[in-house]
Amino acid sequence: MSPDPEHWNAAALEHLTGPRRGKLSWVTARAVDACLLSDNRLVFVETDPDQSDPNAIARFRRVGSTYEIEAVGTPQLWVNGQPVQSAALRYGDVIEFGETGPLSRFRLYDDSHGPGLTVGEIFDDVLCYVRTSRRPLHRRLGFAAADLVRRLARDTSIVFRALVVLSLGVLAYALFLQHRADQTIRAQLESGTVQIDAVATALAEARRESIRPGDLAALQSELGERLTTNAERLRALEAQSGASRRVISTAASSVAFLQGGYSLRHKETGAMLRHVLGQGGMPVHLPNGQPYLSLSGTGDVAEVQFNGTGFVLAGRDLLITNRHVAEPWGSGARAGGDGMEPVTTRFIAYFPSQPTPVTLSLLALSDSMDLAVLAMDRSAGVPGLELAAETPAPGDEVIVMGYPTGLMSMLAQSGSTFVQDLKEAGETGFWVVAERLAAAKLIAPLASRGIVGQATETTVVYDAETTHGGSGGPVLSVDGKVVAVNTAIIPEFGGSNLGVPAGHITALLQKLTMTPGQ
Numbered sequence: 001m002s003p004d005p006e007h008w009n010a011a012a013l014e015h016l017t018g019p020r021r022g023k024l025s026w027v028t029a030r031a032v033d034a035c036l037l038s039d040n041r042l043v044f045v046e047t048d049p050d051q052s053d054p055n056a057i058a059r060f061r062r063v064g065s066t067y068e069i070e071a072v073g074t075p076q077l078w079v080n081g082q083p084v085q086s087a088a089l090r091y092g093d094v095i096e097f098g099e100t101g102p103l104s105r106f107r108l109y110d111d112s113h114g115p116g117l118t119v120g121e122i123f124d125d126v127l128c129y130v131r132t133s134r135r136p137l138h139r140r141l142g143f144a145a146a147d148l149v150r151r152l153a154r155d156t157s158i159v160f161r162a163l164v165v166l167s168l169g170v171l172a173y174a175l176f177l178q179h180r181a182d183q184t185i186r187a188q189l190e191s192g193t194v195q196i197d198a199v200a201t202a203l204a205e206a207r208r209e210s211i212r213p214g215d216l217a218a219l220q221s222e223l224g225e226r227l228t229t230n231a232e233r234l235r236a237l238e239a240q241s242g243a244s245r246r247v248i249s250t251a252a253s254s255v256a257f258l259q260g261g262y263s264l265r266h267k268e269t270g271a272m273l274r275h276v277l278g279q280g281g282m283p284v285h286l287p288n289g290q291p292y293l294s295l296s297g298t299g300d301v302a303e304v305q306f307n308g309t310g311f312v313l314a315g316r317d318l319l320i321t322n323r324h325v326a327e328p329w330g331s332g333a334r335a336g337g338d339g340m341e342p343v344t345t346r347f348i349a350y351f352p353s354q355p356t357p358v359t360l361s362l363l364a365l366s367d368s369m370d371l372a373v374l375a376m377d378r379s380a381g382v383p384g385l386e387l388a389a390e391t392p393a394p395g396d397e398v399i400v401m402g403y404p405t406g407l408m409s410m411l412a413q414s415g416s417t418f419v420q421d422l423k424e425a426g427e428t429g430f431w432v433v434a435e436r437l438a439a440a441k442l443i444a445p446l447a448s449r450g451i452v453g454q455a456t457e458t459t460v461v462y463d464a465e466t467t468h469g470g471s472g473g474p475v476l477s478v479d480g481k482v483v484a485v486n487t488a489i490i491p492e493f494g495g496s497n498l499g500v501p502a503g504h505i506t507a508l509l510q511k512l513t514m515t516p517g518q
Helices: 119-132 137-154 158-209 213-240 242-254 330-335 407-414 416-425 430-439 503-510
Strands: 010-015 024-027 031-036 042-046 056-063 066-071 077-079 082-084 086-088 094-097 103-109 255-266 304-312 318-321 340-350 358-365 372-376 397-402 446-455 460-462 474-476 482-490 496-501
Touching: 010 042, 024 042, 056 094, 066 077, 066 103, 119 137, 242 255, 242 304, 242 397, 242 446, 242 474, 255 358, 255 430, 304 397, 318 482, 340 372, 340 430, 397 460, 397 482, 407 416, 407 430, 416 430, 446 496, 460 482, 496 503
Parallel strands: none
Antiparallel strands: 010 024, 010 103, 031 042, 031 056, 056 066, 066 086, 077 082, 077 094, 094 103, 255 304, 255 340, 304 318, 318 372, 340 358, 358 372, 397 446, 397 474, 446 460, 460 496, 474 482, 482 496
């Protein structure tokens, strides 16, 4: 019962479920009975308009340009999900034949409707099935999804299927690129977050250790006691050996106090990490005491300040210090990930009895040792220190020079008058205190004496007293030559300290490509 292809004026049932799912049953006669077989297949039998087939479940009658359906016998019919005894059918109506029969869509093919289905009609079929079927929801959804894929793959044109495959490929590629971009952004954020947290922690620590105007009165008394202790220790050292006295006085002018600051900068935009300001223009602090920092902050650039010790080499306007002094942010931050990068904001050196600082720049870092070579923007005008040819032996005496505790040790030696002037002026900032000390010619290194306990190719261990701030200072033999660079303290091991043997300085210098004038 197929219609004449020259003139579409027939009806068909497209079976959405059941054994004939996806197939068409044509209805072309004036009266057709729909019979449900034992295997739930629906068959159509042309019959007399006044008589019904004994196995019929429903009858289709031609009424005008469409068909009317009527239930036959006891089985119930549903049209568009509603139980009916009879109903005039319209194009697209969904019919369910009894409790066990198939779900079918009524199609009327005429001048405006042909047998080919559009993509929209396929989707509409699936949605109608989901709306009208009386199966459990999870079974409806599963069946609808499978049927949609099947019909799109089978009933659509080759061009449409090719476009779908191409679109899916483009979508998959776009998702892949988005995933890569998300990973990159996530890595940037994680890297930036770690670095920002590290800077915030360093700033909070510096804030706790900074000199406050209210502390100067107590500092006057406390540092006066330190001055007395240091002076007594120095006098005892000088009394023990005239050679030690000569070494200290000769080397002191070549030992510099280093000051520096660094911040973080976004690699792509160049934006600097800044303090976030709150009401009244005051910097905001988080509940844990750390400053609130952001690339979009409107406050000052978040500058982490540091200090250390360095010394000039004889015959060269080069300054030697520790790697961790020259780049205090560490190797992990220097690699920096893809988000933020550390930037030195200021790096200077003060020499004893010189009122103005020398600006420093990094020349070389050792890959294996805690050593760095710095260039100075002008000659310091100091004799410099010579390097020892041999590593010291256990039992040898050494003298360590530097600026342990940084500004605090120099304030201890400055005297109560200087501290009183600072208190009255309210000048306690990191940079301004150093400027005041240099102007008053109060910058001078401290010296301590000790014995070498162990010496290897990579480390010299000695018990001369020092602490943070003394990093990068020279470890001198009794004849005034540099045998090591002070680098670390081991407080849990009887106050022992570590130094990098001077031979590694020579190796690092040999790797430098010297420019004229150096």
